[in-house]
Amino acid sequence: MDDREFLEGYRASDFELLSVAVDAAIFGVEVEAPEDPVRRLDTPRLKLLLVRRTEPPFKGSWSLPGGFLGPGESLEEAVSRVILNKTGLADLYLEQLYTFGDPGRDPRCRVVSCAYMALLDRTPLPPRDPSAGEAAWFSVALDEGRALLTLGSPAEDLDVPLAAETMPAGRIVRRSWSASAPSPMAFDHADMALAAVSRLRSKIDWTDLAFTLMPEKFTLSHLMAVYEAILGSKLLAPAFRKKMAGKIEPTGELAAPRKFRPAMMYRYCGSHTDPRKSLSHKGFRD
Amino acid sequence: MDDREFLEGYRASDFELLSVAVDAAIFGVEVEAPEDPVRRLDTPRLKLLLVRRTEPPFKGSWSLPGGFLGPGESLEEAVSRVILNKTGLADLYLEQLYTFGDPGRDPRCRVVSCAYMALLDRTPLPPRDPSAGEAAWFSVALDEGRALLTLGSPAEDLDVPLAAETMPAGRIVRRSWSASAPSPMAFDHADMALAAVSRLRSKIDWTDLAFTLMPEKFTLSHLMAVYEAILGSKLLAPAFRKKMAGKIEPTGELAAPRKFRPAMMYRYCGSHTDPRKSLSHKGFRD
């Protein structure tokens, strides 16, 4: 029996305790208090939902909600269950991101984890049993190759490097930043958060993914501010309005009265002239 | 102890034999005999490398080369090893595609499989031990929502449905076509092949992925024919040449003399003005 035959018949689980886990990067948009009280502008912020670990390893660290794949459960079912159990949330948009399987990524045993991205049109969490553990929305700020995850107090900032690693053509290179700096998040969840932010950022302008982050009715300014929050850059209103034309329709209502001219309320209408620009699974164009 | 706590501490592998596998959709381009002997034009074809299963289940069926994740091995290392063992190929471009984990996808036991796409700049397989099993390049033909995998003789065609499943916004729906028709490929490998073809097709025009399928030196006509083979549609030469300008440079040599005007040879030069259009891992724009 040569090496090839040996490996052919080999079953990892016969020799090594191996588990499959799922982890979810759940995004939402929260309209925070206006920065400038005079102008009273809405400042929607992209938020990522993290939970605090109550058990070792990484006890006390923040992590993406996750858990092990159950018997007879599909990956999607597992991630839905985990999200419901850890956050109380249900009925969110789910999309598989990437599977992380480096040996040693979990100090307990070999765990291959399938990371998902979830998008939510609301941020208030359902009332939960306090024993279910701490969960909190972190603000996601993007500037020059870094993603800064911020809880209410700056003391709990999580600085997640968001450098697009350049790689020699044709090879996959994954930089493990745990070598350079201590992990600000449990396991390799900073890599997962990074992958999720990158995916959301890139899909935002060739899909209609942004609308899964919006309430049913919204103003165009609000929608644009959400795009700006995700992209981390300012947009020009006329170009943005033209881009959204055909994807949204006015409801006839006006926004809640604030200062100055009130805005029209719109809703998403899925009537796409180009079906290739509609929502797509598996995270790639098709 | 409630349900949540139970599932928290639960390890799938304690109760169920669970394995992680990797499978690879390996693409190459083969220059086939000219269709028209008078014109003597090259007709490069997109090829997918399949292996024939020698053991049950699906004994005798064609499948993507794959195998189980070994201890201490990363997913990338596992897929590289499996490809080397089953095909003799090394040093190919690798990109994670999607992870398939539906229960019942493997009749033996629970297997979660991480599918990879691999691209190769050559099709001749290295000399191998005949006991290593049968491996063959299947032509990939695309027309109207179907992918037809064809071996030399039409008797062994594998007709893989390539319908972009439309889904209700915000939900992931995976159609399991094994319910409707008997599987033309082992396991859910037709789904994997489908995902790979879709990914390649979509990434071909916003990345430089095509060059990993090309030899070092090539003519522009040949490159265009490869694009046409992957996209399944005809392109216009002037537009294509403009698109490639900046990505390729002439070597100074002329192509092997055939009939009529000989073409210039070019090589890929990675000097991109827009780094966002360069190769990217994880299968999404960033």
Next chain:
DNA sequence: GCAAGTTAATAACTATTAGTTATTAACTTA
């Protein structure tokens, strides 16, 4: 009531890109 200030929405314009048609060049064969 009216000017000032600010946001919402649209119109008009500019620049860039992508796609098409037409033309020229190079080479082989009869």
Next chain:
DNA sequence: TAAGTTAATAACTAATAGTTATTAACTTGC
């Protein structure tokens, strides 16, 4: 040397994206 075919480029057209300018709507302070 003419005919045939592919290679390469030039010139033109259409579509798109981005920018500037303008108008509309509303509140507040004088």
